[in-house]
Amino acid sequence: MTITFILATVISAAMAALTVAWSVPVLMSGQAATFAYGPAIFSIDPLTAFMVVLINIGVLLGMVYGISYLKPYASKSFMEALVHALAMVALHGSMLAVTMVRDMVSLLIMWEIMSMSSFLLVLFEGEKTRTRRVALSYFIQMHVGAFFLLLATMILAGKTGSYTFDAMGEFYAHSPSWTLFLPLFLGFGMKAGFLPLHTWLPHAHPAAPSHVSGIMSGVMIKLGIYGILRTILYLSGDQSMLGVAILTVGIVTGLYAILQAIVRNDLKRLLAYSSVENIGLLGISIGMAVLGTSIHNDVIATLGWTAVLLHMVHHMLFKVVLFQSVGNIYAATRTRNLNELGGLVKRMPNTVTVFILGALAICGLPPMNGFVSEFLMYAASIEGMKNSGAYFSIVNFFVLITLCLIGGLAIIAFTKAIGVGMLGEPRTEHARNAVERPWFMRLPQQVAIGMMIVMAVLPQFMVAAMSAVIRTFVPQCDAVLVSLTPTLTSLGIFNASLVGAVGLVLLLRKIATRSAQRRMGPTWGCGFTAADARLQYTSTTFADSTVQLISPVVRVHVQMHALRQADVFPHARAYHTDVVDVIEESMIEPPIAGIAFVLRRLAVFHTGSMRTYILYAFVFIIAIAVVTIMGVI
Amino acid sequence: MISIALILLSSVFFVGIVNRTKSVSSGRIGPGFTQHLKDISRLLKKGSVTSTSSSFIFQLAPSISFVTVIVACLFLPFGDQPSILSFQYDVVVFAYLLALGRFSMVIMAMDTASPFEGMGANREALYGMLVEPAFFILAGSFAVLTGHTSLNEIFRDMHLGSGVSYLMAAFAVYVFLQIAMVENSRLPVDDPKTHLELTMVHEVIILDNSGFDLGMILATISLRFAMFGVLIANFALPPMVPLWGKILIAIDVMALFAVVVGLLESFRARNRMKRNPQFIFTLTSIAILVFFTVLILTNKLVL
Numbered sequence: 001m002t003i004t005f006i007l008a009t010v011i012s013a014a015m016a017a018l019t020v021a022w023s024v025p026v027l028m029s030g031q032a033a034t035f036a037y038g039p040a041i042f043s044i045d046p047l048t049a050f051m052v053v054l055i056n057i058g059v060l061l062g063m064v065y066g067i068s069y070l071k072p073y074a075s076k077s078f079m080e081a082l083v084h085a086l087a088m089v090a091l092h093g094s095m096l097a098v099t100m101v102r103d104m105v106s107l108l109i110m111w112e113i114m115s116m117s118s119f120l121l122v123l124f125e126g127e128k129t130r131t132r133r134v135a136l137s138y139f140i141q142m143h144v145g146a147f148f149l150l151l152a153t154m155i156l157a158g159k160t161g162s163y164t165f166d167a168m169g170e171f172y173a174h175s176p177s178w179t180l181f182l183p184l185f186l187g188f189g190m191k192a193g194f195l196p197l198h199t200w201l202p203h204a205h206p207a208a209p210s211h212v213s214g215i216m217s218g219v220m221i222k223l224g225i226y227g228i229l230r231t232i233l234y235l236s237g238d239q240s241m242l243g244v245a246i247l248t249v250g251i252v253t254g255l256y257a258i259l260q261a262i263v264r265n266d267l268k269r270l271l272a273y274s275s276v277e278n279i280g281l282l283g284i285s286i287g288m289a290v291l292g293t294s295i296h297n298d299v300i301a302t303l304g305w306t307a308v309l310l311h312m313v314h315h316m317l318f319k320v321v322l323f324q325s326v327g328n329i330y331a332a333t334r335t336r337n338l339n340e341l342g343g344l345v346k347r348m349p350n351t352v353t354v355f356i357l358g359a360l361a362i363c364g365l366p367p368m369n370g371f372v373s374e375f376l377m378y379a380a381s382i383e384g385m386k387n388s389g390a391y392f393s394i395v396n397f398f399v400l401i402t403l404c405l406i407g408g409l410a411i412i413a414f415t416k417a418i419g420v421g422m423l424g425e426p427r428t429e430h431a432r433n434a435v436e437r438p439w440f441m442r443l444p445q446q447v448a449i450g451m452m453i454v455m456a457v458l459p460q461f462m463v464a465a466m467s468a469v470i471r472t473f474v475p476q477c478d479a480v481l482v483s484l485t486p487t488l489t490s491l492g493i494f495n496a497s498l499v500g501a502v503g504l505v506l507l508l509r510k511i512a513t514r515s516a517q518r519r520m521g522p523t524w525g526c527g528f529t530a531a532d533a534r535l536q537y538t539s540t541t542f543a544d545s546t547v548q549l550i551s552p553v554v555r556v557h558v559q560m561h562a563l564r565q566a567d568v569f570p571h572a573r574a575y576h577t578d579v580v581d582v583i584e585e586s587m588i589e590p591p592i593a594g595i596a597f598v599l600r601r602l603a604v605f606h607t608g609s610m611r612t613y614i615l616y617a618f619v620f621i622i623a624i625a626v627v628t629i630m631g632v633i
Numbered sequence: 634m635i636s637i638a639l640i641l642l643s644s645v646f647f648v649g650i651v652n653r654t655k656s657v658s659s660g661r662i663g664p665g666f667t668q669h670l671k672d673i674s675r676l677l678k679k680g681s682v683t684s685t686s687s688s689f690i691f692q693l694a695p696s697i698s699f700v701t702v703i704v705a706c707l708f709l710p711f712g713d714q715p716s717i718l719s720f721q722y723d724v725v726v727f728a729y730l731l732a733l734g735r736f737s738m739v740i741m742a743m744d745t746a747s748p749f750e751g752m753g754a755n756r757e758a759l760y761g762m763l764v765e766p767a768f769f770i771l772a773g774s775f776a777v778l779t780g781h782t783s784l785n786e787i788f789r790d791m792h793l794g795s796g797v798s799y800l801m802a803a804f805a806v807y808v809f810l811q812i813a814m815v816e817n818s819r820l821p822v823d824d825p826k827t828h829l830e831l832t833m834v835h836e837v838i839i840l841d842n843s844g845f846d847l848g849m850i851l852a853t854i855s856l857r858f859a860m861f862g863v864l865i866a867n868f869a870l871p872p873m874v875p876l877w878g879k880i881l882i883a884i885d886v887m888a889l890f891a892v893v894v895g896l897l898e899s900f901r902a903r904n905r906m907k908r909n910p911q912f913i914f915t916l917t918s919i920a921i922l923v924f925f926t927v928l929i930l931t932n933k934l935v936l
Contacts (some may be wrong), residue, residue, distance in 0.1 A: 229715045250778050345688040356644045365733045377724040390933040408762025411736050415758055419743025490720040498704060505696040513845045517680030523745045524840050537751025545759050549910055
């Protein structure tokens with residue numbers, strides 16, 4: 001098992017080294033490198049180069065983690081191990097290729113390989129019925145997305161006679177842009193997880209092994225965003241309506257997903273919804289950037305695109321960190337249910353510290369890197385409020401409210417995950433017996449955290465490194481970037497000095513309390529006297545006050561038999577809550593149930609008896625004869 | 634520079650004035666004017682008891698919360714006197730610093746394993762989330778009004794010229810006053826003098842803190858009050874008045890702020906827990922009024 005995976009990692013590392021070597025000069029010079037292979041054209045322009053670096057870092061972090069994460073699965077057969085390792089390499093390669101191709105047909109092929117290989121990766125624990133069902137549903141949903149891409153290809157080729165991306169520019173110039181943009185957005189948005197196409201994410205991520213879910217959530221869904229970015233590059237003229245549309249989808253996605261994250265008890269599902277939330281944030285930024293470009297406001301456009309690109313890198317890093325930390329916790333406790341965890345901070349201090357740092361980053365709090373990209377989003381929306389007419393002011397006003405609501409809700413979701421899952425006392429034996437994972441399993445997260453800290457302290461260099469990419473979106477961005485640099489520099493210094501200030505206060509505290517007496521004692525008795533740690537606040541109760549505020553958006557099914565008056569000697573009772581995704585329940589499932597109903601009805605024709613089928617053929621022949629005689633055909 | 638000095642100075646007296654107002658209005662002699670200072674200095678010297686359930690988070694969080702408020706104060710200007718730290722869009726940093734403080738206090742409370750503290754932590758996170766939009770709408774509105782994005786420039790250029798703008802400023806001051814009350818867990822959202830854990834928000838979070846950390850938390854609360862005091866005072870600083878005049882005005886405004894807090898706490902009952910979100914939403918809607926007033930003032934919205 002491990003050997004095959006190590007080999008796969010080596011192959012991936014070689015692939016990464018090669019593609020990064022191609023990409024870095026492109027990022028530095030801004031000159032695209034193009035090479036043809038038969039009829040297909042591959043090209044590395046700054047956007048591709050940026051994606052190549054992002055993909056390689058994310059995949060390698062995931063694969064190095066996978067080597068140690070897969071140790072407990074040594075019982076898997078050689079074939080299973082081989083399929084897993086090959087699928088991993090195929091996923092890596094196809095993701096790289098998706099960013100390099102320049103025509104729709106090659107894109108579809110690569111997109112398909114990407115979906116298929118990730119499907120095989122999700123299927124890793126295929127002996128579980130649930131995993132098989134989830135993988136199948138993932139497979140189907142990805143093909144619904146691919147169908148939209150195919151539709152877009154047909155529309156494009158039908159109108160322009162060409163499959164290349166360049167034909168898109170021609171198409172947009174002569175036809176209403178939404179006729180092509182909508183199917184493309186649906187196809188790419190399916191992968192990215194925009195509402196209401198997000199329903200595969202919260203199922204697929206928990207089912208997949210942790211190194212895979214990190215890669216899928218951190219890297220693969222970014223390919224959906226990449227597709228949308230690539231499409232937008234070919235847009236021209238006034239696209240403000242489109243900008244507002246993307247922005248609205250982003251707002252709805254972000255708010256809905258983070259509310260769902262708050263009520264989830266499964267750590268990985270919580271993280272999956274938080275990925276959807278971050279896709280929402282990216283959607284909001286893309287919308288603002290498109291709006292800024294449409295009204296020829298370079299400041300808004302540059303801030304928006306910088307926020308999009310930075311947040312893509314940032315989210316990739318902290319999502320990999322968070323999923324891998326959860327992987328460590330799962331490996332140590334065999335559970336991801338928050339209500340069965342607790343007290344891990346004393347048993348797995350390194351993993352929990354890393355998780356907390358990742359959570360700080362994903363909540364957009366200083367001094368981590370997530371703060372930098374959220375800062376830029378706020379900056380874009382404040383600029384949008386102040387620099388344009390009432391309409392844009394009001395649009396950006398909604399963006400501002402959404403950003404701070406999402407920020408506040410993310411704090412609730414992640415303080416819940418940390419507070420219930422990792423702090424306090426262990427709620428079950430599993431959590432009590434948890435031990436820290438070996439260093440090799442923690443290394444990838446620590447490397448990622450290191451990168452995040454560098455990005456938090458030196459954001460101006462990150463933006464400078466991406467300037468070629470930003471220039472492809474906003475050609476005249478340099479003036480804005482120059483004026484942005486001092487702000488980013490101060491932000492980095494601010495982040496560093498904040499940590500320094502905390503250190504200083506801690507030092508002073510240590511000196512001041514040097515002679516003071518310190519004792520350990522139990523937590524204050526009232527409210528915590530019972531020996532049972534299940535008395536602690538649970539994940540469900542922590543979310544409850546929020547749930548009450550937003551009840552139509554979040555539906556909680558409660559199963560319990562209330563005590564009746566006749567029950568003089570009541571016996572044990574169960575209380576079970578189940579949270580459902582309202583969109584999945586009311587928008588996705590009813591039509592599917594409808595189709596299934598019709599198909600079941602049609603199944604009466606499918607009798608299984610040869611005589612009936614001969615009868616069908618006979619009726620068909622007679623029908624054909626009748627229509628022919630009557631001269632209909 | 635002046636604002637941080639004023640904040641430090643007024644934080645020393647703020648709680649004293651509030652307590653004095655409360656005792657006078659309820660006809661008691663009440664604690665001495667400097668009682669809270671004595672409390673804090675006694676706590677800073679005392680030993681501490683730490684819960685066996687807790688971890689390093691419990692040790693770190695009070696310091697982080699303290700630092701966030703100190704650093705947030707560094708961003709506050711004093712009229713046209715610049716602040717120590719300032720860059721573009723620092724209004725966002727200001728709000729996010731307070732959010733970081735909240736984040737650390739919330740997980741600190743969860744660290745003790747006490748269900749009471751979990752309850753308080755949950756409320757703190759919820760109310761903090763609900764109050765943020767009001768702050769950001771105001772900050773955004775002022776950015777639109779002045780055309781600037783850092784606190785420094787916003788308060789330097791905010792001139793109150795017309796009757797409409799005075800009305801707007803009055804609304805804004807009211808919202809800031811209430812945000813200060815919510816952020817510092819005072820009435821009507823939370824009552825610092827309540828003795829029942831089930832109805833506490835902030836007090837229940839710090840149930841297990843003792844000694845130096847508790848002293849630091851109390852100092853943080855005073856500082857945060859004084860910080861909002863200076864923020865509010867900034868509305869009342871006309872640029873033509875000399876510096877000493879401004880300082881006098883600011884001290885008056887802050888004393889008034891403390892008296893208002895004291896009076897509010899004396900004559901107002903606390904909300905039922907379920908009503909708190911509604912109450913905080915009201916702040917957001919008043920902030921939206923300010924925003925639309927600004928749109929009209931800047932001729933973006935022509936009626």
